[in-house]
Amino acid sequence: MSTIERTKCLIIGSGPAGYTAAIYAARANMAPILYQGLQPGGQLTTTNDVENFPGYPDGVTGPEMMLQLEAQAKRFGTDVRDGWVTKVDLSGAVKKVWVNETTELHADTVIISTGATAKYLGLPSEQHYLNLGGGVSACAVCDGFFYRNQEVVIVGAGDSACEEAHYLSKLCKKVTMLVRSDNFRASKIMEDRVRNTENIEILMNTSTVEVLGDGNVVTGIKVKNNETGVESDIPATGFFVAIGHKPNTDIFKGQLTMDETGYLITTGKTSVTNIAGVFACGDVQDKDYRQAITAAGSGCIAALDAERYLASQE
Secondary structure, eight states, X not given: OOEEEEEEEEEEOOHHHHHHHHHHHHHTTOOOEEEOOSSTTGGGGGOSEEOSSTTOTTOEEHHHHHHHHHHHHHHTTOEEEOOXXXXXXXXXXXXXXXXXXXXXXXXXXXXXXXXXXXXXXXXXXXXXXXXXXXXXXXXXXXXXXXXXXXXXXXXXXXXXXXXXXXXXHTTSSEEEEEOSSSSOSSOHHHHHHHHTOTTEEEESSEEEEEEEESSSSEEEEEEEETTTOOEEEEEOSEEEEOSOEEESOGGGTTTSOBOTTSOBOOOXXXXXXXXXXXXXXXXXXXXXXXXXXXXXXXXHHHHHHHHHHHHHHO
């Protein structure tokens, strides 16, 4: 038998968006409950060094920053809990949410900050160096700076892969771009941009076989030409994966409006979804910027939107 609990504000997901929403909601006396989800702290917990978040002149590790945000949310009275949401019913004035299939919560407002998950190739060697923080990344804007004047490899064929390759080309000595098929998925303008950049070499019909390294850091990438089957090694200290992200929105399907890839759609500059009283912030609704600072900003927006919504209901 599940227990039913009432709350003014339920925040689903942690990370910069969820914790910032919690800080604002708690300070507005909304007594928010926040469920951290499967990855407490979100994508930043897989990031070693965060050097682009304002207010940290010496940088900070991703996990440390998330613990600080969590502590700040708790200081103002956020009820931060372990657990993940397994089912939602957002149809009524009171939103029903089930956690771990045991607890049922009835919320006046729901803030969704479940984030997105970067897609990786899934190679054991890739995961090894990703987990070590030794040269595998899914975010050129976050980590490109650490590879200044070095040689890197990026895999991907879409607009964001081209954008990230171009970004890396301004920092790195050489960028090798691996495209699996014989054509780009990117728009013509983005493809032309990488083709016309001197220090980007594009290898078409090329797959990644293995991420090479000394056990601690990446030293190169073993690739295969898909037409000839010939394998070769590319020296590189960094391996960037730009094959897309999957927003964590499966449990909201059929209730909240999404785009074709599953990102939640919000109205204009707001966090407002198609259901009154339900708000979305962070990478779950932002596929363009995906930065810790923009996620935090959108978390603030969501809490303010939720507060205004509650005031209009009184």
